[in-house]
Amino acid sequence: MVDRVLYLIDDDESARVATTLLLDVNGYSVTAFESAEAFLQNVNTPRGTVIADVQLPGISGLQLLRKLTARECAVSIVLMSAQADDALAAEAMNAGAVSLLLKPVHPGRLMEIIEQCVGRDA
């Protein structure tokens, strides 16, 4: 059985609600958080796929990626940003992100990436 549990971290409420709904109707069980701190507090041993916005209040998506990589968690991390550039993309890839997506993300592209992650996790 493929683990279809996803974590979504986005501070923008409308984006968070919309993304959650998209993943939901595609058969994923999504737990959404508005900040990286809330995610770290509530999820002790994260596993599966984490979709995080880069520009988060407090701990940023990139910092979360580094923290999780340092803790050697078994997670695939997909980053999204509304202000992405080549430097940020390179940084994200070097830090171990699966992908850095520039908002607005095409829903098909997002699902494709998530399918890949879930398949890899399985």
Place this chain on the structure above:
Amino acid sequence: MGRLRRLFSLQRFIERPHFVPGDTCESFLARIRIRKLLQYSRLAAVILMFAGPVAILFYEQPGGTWLGLTLLACGVVALLLIPLVARWSLLQQRSEWVSLLMTLYFLGPCAAPVLCGPIQDQGRTFVILGLAVSTYCLSRQSFLVNYACVAAAWIATWILNGVPFGTDDILYFFLAVPVVGYLICSLQTDALVSLFDLHRLALDQQQTLERTLEQLTLEIDRRQDEERLRAESHEQLQEQQQKLLHVSRLSALGEMTAGVAHEIRQPLHALSMYAGVLSTLAGEPQPDLAKLRSVSEKVGEIVQHTGELLRSLQSFASRGSQQMSPVSIEEVIRDAVLLTEPEWRRQRVQIRIDQEEPVAFVRGDDVQLQQVLVNLLRNSCEAMGTSPVDDRQIHVQLRVQNGHVEIHVADTGCGFAAEEKAHLFETFFTTKEDGLGMGLSISRRIVEEHCGTLELVTGDQTGATFLIRLPVLEPGRPDTIHGGSSSLSD
């Protein structure tokens, strides 16, 4: 011919009884004295030419013939010589010649009886004394004293000589007449001189007044010119200031662009997600209609919100000139909060807006007032960069008090040092590394142009509170402005 005309105009000048404009005290006195001399000399000439033959015919004392001839000669001199010398002295502007002539003329007939013998030894002393005093007094121009002295000398001579009434008395009478005439003329002269002084004083005052009036007229002209220039430069300044306001707004907008792009990408992202949802739902054999409706409502909300943001941005950037109209302060605050949303969200700042009912309206330019609020909110966000994350708050309070709308903008930022407070509203004063120092000075000017005030209420380390006060237009929404600021929602 020229000399004749000159003499003729001189005659007219002399005959003027009062001062003429341009008279100096000296010229007036000389004219009066000459006129008096001429009148007197005419009178004296008639009397002396009559007294001379009388003395020759009826005075039987030794020297009587000589006395008569002397008097006759004096009469001729009075008739011919005196007017000529008087006019000549006036032409030469030598008034002392007139004095000298008067003295000599007076000495002649007075000294004749003494020199020719009719007056006895005892009397001579007094006569000569009187003449000496009167001559002295003439030179000092005090005619009254002069004639008093002469009269006293004659009376003393009469008493001492014990002259009986007879031909001598008639002679003395003839001699006394010009003296009395002279005395009367002198009194008139004194009165005229006093009058002249008064007139001259009045003339001086009039001239002073005229000068003052002239200066005032010049001053008024100058001020009017200045006023006109000032109005022109004020107009130019106003134009420049409007341009500056616009530029400063565009500059703020430029700084906010990155945030704005982020702010538009977020709703676009949400819309993209919803598009995916709709696509997925549409692929299901039994689409969940309730879910579809919910999604479409959310899409509508997002589109509405983004449209509002774009509208605020557009109006914030486009307006170049001031447009005064009734403005809802509530809308101004709402738009300013919307415009600065990327910044306060990035800084994790909580914004709280408290307002009293009813909604307050002011007369003003909505975009310019927004600019003030945007400046204050952005400053507050920047001031809270170093504050603890859970203590980054902006409190906007709106209330109506004493006919004024009061907007308090309070933050929990780093506040201002005492030195900074003193220069806060000065142009080019800034506490930011990359600041221009225009924001607060422009904001204060905008508020003052709206007949309001902008001040720092508190600014210590616990945060800063700015207060904007604007004259309230009318509590509640007046019917007359439905077509104004609400046109967008219509």
